[in-house]
Amino acid sequence: MADTPELKERERQILQAVVHSYITTAEPVGSRTVVKRFDLDLSPATVRNVMADLEELGYLGQLHTSSGRVPTEMGYRYYVNYLMRVQRLTVDERNRIDREFKEKLNDADEILRQTSHLLALVTHQAGLVEAPAEGDAAVQRIELMPLRTDRLAVLMVDNFGRLRTFTFDIETSVSAVELEPLNRFLNEHLYGVSTDNLAAELEQKLRNFFDEQRRLAEMALSILGRIPRNTPAQLYLDGASQLFDQPEFKDISRAREVLELFDERERLMTLLREAGAQSEGAGNTVYIGEEGSGFDGLSVVASPYEIDGKPVGMIGILGPRRMPYSRLTAVVEHTAELVGRLLTRIAH
Amino acid sequence: MADTPELKERERQILQAVVHSYITTAEPVGSRTVVKRFDLDLSPATVRNVMADLEELGYLGQLHTSSGRVPTEMGYRYYVNYLMRVQRLTVDERNRIDREFKEKLNDADEILRQTSHLLALVTHQAGLVEAPAEGDAAVQRIELMPLRTDRLAVLMVDNFGRLRTFTFDIETSVSAVELEPLNRFLNEHLYGVSTDNLAAELEQKLRNFFDEQRRLAEMALSILGRIPRNTPAQLYLDGASQLFDQPEFKDISRAREVLELFDERERLMTLLREAGAQSEGAGNTVYIGEEGSGFDGLSVVASPYEIDGKPVGMIGILGPRRMPYSRLTAVVEHTAELVGRLLTRIAH
DNA sequence: CTTAGCACTCATGTGCAAGGAGTGCTAACA
DNA sequence: TGTTAGCACTCCTTGCACATGAGTGCTAAG
Numbered sequence: 001m002a003d004t005p006e007l008k009e010r011e012r013q014i015l016q017a018v019v020h021s022y023i024t025t026a027e028p029v030g031s032r033t034v035v036k037r038f039d040l041d042l043s044p045a046t047v048r049n050v051m052a053d054l055e056e057l058g059y060l061g062q063l064h065t066s067s068g069r070v071p072t073e074m075g076y077r078y079y080v081n082y083l084m085r086v087q088r089l090t091v092d093e094r095n096r097i098d099r100e101f102k103e104k105l106n107d108a109d110e111i112l113r114q115t116s117h118l119l120a121l122v123t124h125q126a127g128l129v130e131a132p133a134e135g136d137a138a139v140q141r142i143e144l145m146p147l148r149t150d151r152l153a154v155l156m157v158d159n160f161g162r163l164r165t166f167t168f169d170i171e172t173s174v175s176a177v178e179l180e181p182l183n184r185f186l187n188e189h190l191y192g193v194s195t196d197n198l199a200a201e202l203e204q205k206l207r208n209f210f211d212e213q214r215r216l217a218e219m220a221l222s223i224l225g226r227i228p229r230n231t232p233a234q235l236y237l238d239g240a241s242q243l244f245d246q247p248e249f250k251d252i253s254r255a256r257e258v259l260e261l262f263d264e265r266e267r268l269m270t271l272l273r274e275a276g277a278q279s280e281g282a283g284n285t286v287y288i289g290e291e292g293s294g295f296d297g298l299s300v301v302a303s304p305y306e307i308d309g310k311p312v313g314m315i316g317i318l319g320p321r322r323m324p325y326s327r328l329t330a331v332v333e334h335t336a337e338l339v340g341r342l343l344t345r346i347a348h
Numbered sequence: 349m350a351d352t353p354e355l356k357e358r359e360r361q362i363l364q365a366v367v368h369s370y371i372t373t374a375e376p377v378g379s380r381t382v383v384k385r386f387d388l389d390l391s392p393a394t395v396r397n398v399m400a401d402l403e404e405l406g407y408l409g410q411l412h413t414s415s416g417r418v419p420t421e422m423g424y425r426y427y428v429n430y431l432m433r434v435q436r437l438t439v440d441e442r443n444r445i446d447r448e449f450k451e452k453l454n455d456a457d458e459i460l461r462q463t464s465h466l467l468a469l470v471t472h473q474a475g476l477v478e479a480p481a482e483g484d485a486a487v488q489r490i491e492l493m494p495l496r497t498d499r500l501a502v503l504m505v506d507n508f509g510r511l512r513t514f515t516f517d518i519e520t521s522v523s524a525v526e527l528e529p530l531n532r533f534l535n536e537h538l539y540g541v542s543t544d545n546l547a548a549e550l551e552q553k554l555r556n557f558f559d560e561q562r563r564l565a566e567m568a569l570s571i572l573g574r575i576p577r578n579t580p581a582q583l584y585l586d587g588a589s590q591l592f593d594q595p596e597f598k599d600i601s602r603a604r605e606v607l608e609l610f611d612e613r614e615r616l617m618t619l620l621r622e623a624g625a626q627s628e629g630a631g632n633t634v635y636i637g638e639e640g641s642g643f644d645g646l647s648v649v650a651s652p653y654e655i656d657g658k659p660v661g662m663i664g665i666l667g668p669r670r671m672p673y674s675r676l677t678a679v680v681e682h683t684a685e686l687v688g689r690l691l692t693r694i695a696h
Numbered sequence: 697c698t699t700a701g702c703a704c705t706c707a708t709g710t711g712c713a714a715g716g717a718g719t720g721c722t723a724a725c726a
Numbered sequence: 727t728g729t730t731a732g733c734a735c736t737c738c739t740t741g742c743a744c745a746t747g748a749g750t751g752c753t754a755a756g
Contacts, residue, residue, distance in 0.1 A: 030717065030719085044730090045731070046729055064736080107515060141494075153505065155501070165511045167511065241607035255600060256593075376749090378748065399750090413706065413749085700753105702751105703751090704749105705748105706747100706748095707746105710744085713742090715739085716740100718737095720736100723731090726729080
């Protein structure tokens with residue numbers, strides 16, 4: 001994080017211009033282009049000198065002598081950290097996003113899925129949404145239910161309004177009537193318990209209360225213990241096809257790399273989290289894939305969203321390093337806020 | 349379906365050779381190649397004559413004069429209909445597939461998802477699995493459950509072992525105890541009813557029996573009526589990245605087309621069904637995308653799978669027209685059979 | 697009917713020259 | 727001392743000519 005912002009004003013100006021121009025055109029930018037597009041009151045020659053300095057400092061690079069300059073990874077970093085002015089959302093964008101969230105706000109899972117889709121459409125990048133982690137969820141209602149004589153369903157609702165179901169085979173059959181007192185008990189005692197340590201919590205309580213109903217108690221224990229714990233937090237991903245509009249993916253091999261990355265949910269997860277870690281509470285954050293990290297050439301713009309004032313997950317977008325950060329940060333931030341509000345309302 | 353198989357034996361032989369060679373190498377195949385690779389007892393010149401005939405008949409084409417021949421859409425059709433010998437599965441393939449299905453056979457949805465993944469891996473094409481349609485499903489158990497005072501969850505289990513949940517807002521609150529008799533009633537009377545006409549069926553029965561519990565009855569009606577009906581049958585899709593190994597997608601624009609197609613579930617659905625329609629009960633079927641249909645250049649190998657002897661959906665793979673049909677039909681067929689057996693077992 | 701021979705086509709690759717974008721450097725200028 | 731104009735230089739790109747090679751179509755002989 002200790003990029004020194006120690007550039008002279010003019011250097012900053014020109015770095016900004018180069019990054020800006022390259023982001024919009026994807027073409028290496030030359031000295032003439034800079035003075036024309038941003039009508040600076042300088043001559044191309046002067047700009048050239050500055051650009052040479054910036055190159056030596058590591059902020060710019062060129063593909064070959066006598067091609068225009070291109071921002072380096074470090075150049076982008078400087079840009080997003082010190083140069084970029086976060087743009088306002090256009091009315092269009094805001095309307096579009098808000099409208100999309102007006103409908104069916106029943107189901108938390110649905111909202112998250114929808115969000116990733118929306119992000120992809122609006123930003124033309126891939127949309128990423130991390131669902132609240134299991135550890136942050138608390139049981140709000142739990143219910144065992146016989147499906148057939150040898151099978152049982154468990155339905156769990158957490159405080160984010162998410163429904164989850166599991167089925168389990170059982171050895172000895174139980175009837176719905178038999179389960180009634182057990183369900184009553186479970187709901188009385190497990191309300192608000194983190195879904196992570198359901199079984200542990202239950203074990204304690206169950207032992208004391210259910211001496212007389214040993215059989216049911218044992219069953220409940222064994223079943224709740226088998227609920228997949230530490231399930232990796234879910235990740236919603238959408239918009240792969242959007243990415244391939246970008247010229248950086250014109251050769252299929254790059255495209256395939258990314259497509260394969262999309263199949264590795266855990267890696268994407270750590271990527272999102274890494275982005276989050278860089279925020280240091282600053283809300284919005286940009287992660288620029290480091291060389292050799294496997295994410296080289298890719299960037300993530302991410303923002304945490306909060307339920308009841310507590311950050312529970314990240315939402316963001318993923319795309320080529322050359323992306324319009326100043327516009328996208330605004331979009332992501334706004335969306336994160338909206339999603340947070342929506343989920344908070346649902347959770348009550 | 350009235351491709352006339354009216355080709356002379358030698359023509360059939362050479363068409364087969366060309367298709368075969370092109371499928372494996374993706375290179376236009378010349379007359380010399382044919383005699384060498386399949387050591388025919390003919391001279392290249394003879395082969396050339398036959399190939400010229402086949403071209404005139406529309407089975408072969410060439411990119412330019414003096415390039416080798418390439419099968420046309422019609423050529424592929426003839427091949428799969430009359431020439432192709434369905435290969436046996438290799439032991440490796442069979443083992444791999446069977447092994448994959450040995451584990452966690454709890455959850456019907458999970459099995460289907462897994463299947464699409466497996467198909468993609470084994471065939472190096474995209475895997476497609478159509479879930480049983482709503483209309484074919486019958487309620488096996490249904491349960492209303494209060495989540496909070498103003499919200500209700502509905503859990504439905506169908507005869508394929510699938511769990512589905514919905515949540516609904518309600519105006520006046522109900523307690524779990526209040527719902528007990530209603531649930532009992534529902535389960536008694538809705539067992540085996542098709543999920544499609546749940547509400548209709550219910551309406552009849554409910555009116556007679558529940559005069560005294562009008563309020564509950566009304567609620568049940570309104571809620572079950574709001575369960576999304578005719579939800580488009582679900583489609584599981586996996587392995588997009590596999591496709592892009594194929595040289596036909598070396599230019600990104602083709603790749604993007606397919607990627608966009610993957611976002612349009614309904615179109616894929618109709619594609620799978622179309623493939624199925626061509627089967628005429630023959631089990632396995634190959635659909636070769638017609639020119640101008642939007643599926644030009646793509647092929648589907650599909651097979652219906654059965655639960656309790658009744659076909660309920662299709663599974664298949666999608667890839668470029670140039671694919672090793674003879675091997676893939678075997679894989680798809682075997683997998684379909686396996687999935688059917690698995691789901692049948694679960695549904696009991 | 698089959699085959700050998702041969703001229704022909706066309707994609708691919710290579711070398712070469714011209715054009716153009718953009719740089720680096722130097723010298724003049726404010 | 728910083729800025730600018732001028733100019734030589736680099737290197738990519740494009741176009742063109744040419745050779746190569748795979749593969750064809752056609753004709754005439756077996």
